[in-house]
Amino acid sequence: MNGIINLLVNGLATGMLIFLLASGLTLIFGLMSVLNFAHGGLFAWGAYGGVWLYAATGSFFVAILGAVVIGMLLGLVLERLVIRPVYGNHIQQILVTLGAMLVLSELLKVVFGPNPLKADVPPLLNGSWEVEGVILIKYRLFIICIGAIVFAGLLFVLKRTKIGLIVRAGVMNPEMVQALGIPIRRVFTLVFMAGAGLAALGGALLAPYSGVIFAEMGMQFAILAFIVVVIGGMGSIQGSAFAALLVGLSGAFMAYYVPELSLAANMLLMVIVLLIKPSGLFGAKG
Amino acid sequence: MTLLQVRGIETHIGQYHILQGVTFEVVPGEITVLLGRNGAGKTTTLRSIMGLNPVSKGEISFQGERVEALPTHRISRQGIGYVPEDQGIFPDLTVGETMRIAMRLNDDHTKARLEWVLELFPDLHKFWGRKSGLLSGGQKQMLAISRAYVNDNRLLLIDEPSKGLAPIMVEKLMLAIEQMKAKTTVLLVEQNFMMASRIGHRYYLMDEGRIVSEGMMAELQQDEATRRKYLGIA
Ligand SMILES: Nc1ncnc2c1ncn2[C@@H]1O[C@H](COP(=O)(O)OP(=O)(O)O)[C@@H](O)[C@H]1O
Numbered sequence: 001m002n003g004i005i006n007l008l009v010n011g012l013a014t015g016m017l018i019f020l021l022a023s024g025l026t027l028i029f030g031l032m033s034v035l036n037f038a039h040g041g042l043f044a045w046g047a048y049g050g051v052w053l054y055a056a057t058g059s060f061f062v063a064i065l066g067a068v069v070i071g072m073l074l075g076l077v078l079e080r081l082v083i084r085p086v087y088g089n090h091i092q093q094i095l096v097t098l099g100a101m102l103v104l105s106e107l108l109k110v111v112f113g114p115n116p117l118k119a120d121v122p123p124l125l126n127g128s129w130e131v132e133g134v135i136l137i138k139y140r141l142f143i144i145c146i147g148a149i150v151f152a153g154l155l156f157v158l159k160r161t162k163i164g165l166i167v168r169a170g171v172m173n174p175e176m177v178q179a180l181g182i183p184i185r186r187v188f189t190l191v192f193m194a195g196a197g198l199a200a201l202g203g204a205l206l207a208p209y210s211g212v213i214f215a216e217m218g219m220q221f222a223i224l225a226f227i228v229v230v231i232g233g234m235g236s237i238q239g240s241a242f243a244a245l246l247v248g249l250s251g252a253f254m255a256y257y258v259p260e261l262s263l264a265a266n267m268l269l270m271v272i273v274l275l276i277k278p279s280g281l282f283g284a285k286g
Numbered sequence: 287m288t289l290l291q292v293r294g295i296e297t298h299i300g301q302y303h304i305l306q307g308v309t310f311e312v313v314p315g316e317i318t319v320l321l322g323r324n325g326a327g328k329t330t331t332l333r334s335i336m337g338l339n340p341v342s343k344g345e346i347s348f349q350g351e352r353v354e355a356l357p358t359h360r361i362s363r364q365g366i367g368y369v370p371e372d373q374g375i376f377p378d379l380t381v382g383e384t385m386r387i388a389m390r391l392n393d394d395h396t397k398a399r400l401e402w403v404l405e406l407f408p409d410l411h412k413f414w415g416r417k418s419g420l421l422s423g424g425q426k427q428m429l430a431i432s433r434a435y436v437n438d439n440r441l442l443l444i445d446e447p448s449k450g451l452a453p454i455m456v457e458k459l460m461l462a463i464e465q466m467k468a469k470t471t472v473l474l475v476e477q478n479f480m481m482a483s484r485i486g487h488r489y490y491l492m493d494e495g496r497i498v499s500e501g502m503m504a505e506l507q508q509d510e511a512t513r514r515k516y517l518g519i520a
């Protein structure tokens with residue numbers, strides 16, 4: 001029983017990390033129909049930025065916040081220079097964002113050196129609690145909380161605020177949205193920055209969780225994030241959250257019970273879901 | 287006192303010189319009609335006023351302020367509502383969501399305008415929760431007009447609202463536009479001369495990117511030669 005609870009917490013924590021990464025991706029795709037393959041690069045920059053800022057300032061809070069800011073600034077540059085000319089063209093988006101991904105990874109090596117870096121859990125979140133014989137690792141619970149907060153916040157913004165509607169309308173007819181008095185370019189830039197900030201947040205939180213970071217980590221996690229976005233249904237935040245937790249949990253349990261299969265599990269999950277429902281679990285369009 | 291003054295605007299689209307010096311004005315409280323056959327430059331004129339096709343020459347003043355160099359969203363915020371020729375519907379948004387985006391303020395005044403327009407177009411009220419893309423052509427036009435009207439705009443630019451609609455629907459829309467005249471000013475592009483002449487006060491007739499005739503609507507009704515020459519109708 002205790003083992004199962006542990007697996008559950010591990011799985012949820014991993015799932016939440018994947019969700020943070022995937023949510024930015026699904027936001028950018030779902031709202032603006034932009035396929036952003038540079039997302040993993042932003043994730044890696046968030047991880048490096050967080051580790052560097054934590055070492056420099058000694059404050060984990062500053063490190064996380066700073067990582068998000070770095071992600072948003074990179075998002076701003078990316079949107080202005082790379083994405084803006086290719087709105088509406090998926091093929092070009094894939095090409096230019098893949099290019100941007102490589103540039104981001106290489107730049108990491110230039111700035112932080114080619115070797116992997118060690119990442120520490122801050123003292124306050126280090127260690128674990130023991131409740132009725134169950135060991136709860138504090139940092140994992142922390143990740144689960146942050147993930148839940150981000151999920152709730154995103155849903156609120158998209159469903160309850162006007163900005164979600166504006167962005168959706170802007171995707172359908174940007175000229176008309178401008179003619180209604182809304183500076184749609186600026187809104188798009190903000191959405192892109194928000195998505196990039198979420199990716200960086202995921203990276204910054206992942207670093208202490210995995211203990212070590214390296215420049216190519218972005219690619220590795222980006223694939224996971226894409227799997228999650230596809231399983232959940234492109235553009236659905238609930239779908240991404242559900243799929244991320246599914247992937248996190250199945251990963252944890254598979255690694256424990258059938259380790260031979262655990263690597264293939266995510267792909268298998270994706271294939272099964274896509275066979276049954278090609279638009280993904282929460283996807284609207286078939 | 288004129289509300290909108292357009293002076294010698296020239297607009298290029300790509301390498302084409304579409305508007306070649308267009309001058310006219312809109313007087314508040316009136317319905318000014320822009321006439322002219324297909325391809326005359328009526329839509330481009332409205333788009334130039336909105337900043338969607340920026341002018342390369344000339345001046346546009348709205349309420350005494352120059353607007354031709356402003357970005358579209360700023361022009362809109364000066365108090366100009368725009369109903370494009372293709373209606374510019376957001377197909378995946380419901381009628382209600384569309385109106386929510388359109389309403390810049392959520393004050394009593396704007397709410398009252400919303401109520402007024404929903405009384406004018408009960409269909410919109412009925413289909414409040416329906417996706418705009420699923421509305422009929424006439425309902426889409428009603429939505430587009432309401433979306434432009436709901437803010438306290440001083441001027442509405444309406445591009446061929448009768449296009450592709452059944453005569454009954456055209457009649458309904460024209461009556462609605464006439465009612466709006468009491469609360470705002472309208473610059474109407476219309477090919478349907480019968481309708482235009484019924485509700486319009488002043489007309490400007492365009493051909494090949496220029497204004498070729500202007501005056502009171504009543505005058506054009508008498509002037510068969512001009513109508514025949516530029517509109518192909520007697
Ligand atoms: N995007 C465009 N590219 C090239 N030519 C255009 C474009 N839009 C309009 N035109 C041309 O400009 C002229 C005026 O068009 P338009 O303003 O739509 O006329 P109207 O609304 O009076 O029918 C037409 O000859 C049309 O072919």
Ligand SMILES: [Mg+2]
Pocket residue numbers: 328329330371446
């Ligand atoms: Mg036209």
